[in-house]
Amino acid sequence: MTKEQTFEEMMTELEKVVGKLDEENISLEESIELYQRGIELSSKCETKLKEAEDKVNKLVKKEGDSNESDNE
Numbered sequence: 361m362t363k364e365q366t367f368e369e370m371m372t373e374l375e376k377v378v379g380k381l382d383e384e385n386i387s388l389e390e391s392i393e394l395y396q397r398g399i400e401l402s403s404k405c406e407t408k409l410k411e412a413e414d415k416v417n418k419l420v421k422k423e424g425d426s427n428e429s430d431n432e
Contacts, residue, residue, distance in 0.1 A: 381398070
């Protein structure tokens, strides 16, 4: 079983992919493979960020609800 990459690991890999795509001496096939990997990484990063945002929003809402009940 493979360990799921962290957000930071995916961002580092994505930066490497972009760097390789910027090189002028890579083949079309390699460019396409790198582009596909970049899209995959970008999508996974977006999902992780959305999950983190949802968690933060829940915590903020929970804290707000807690403060309101304390004030009553």
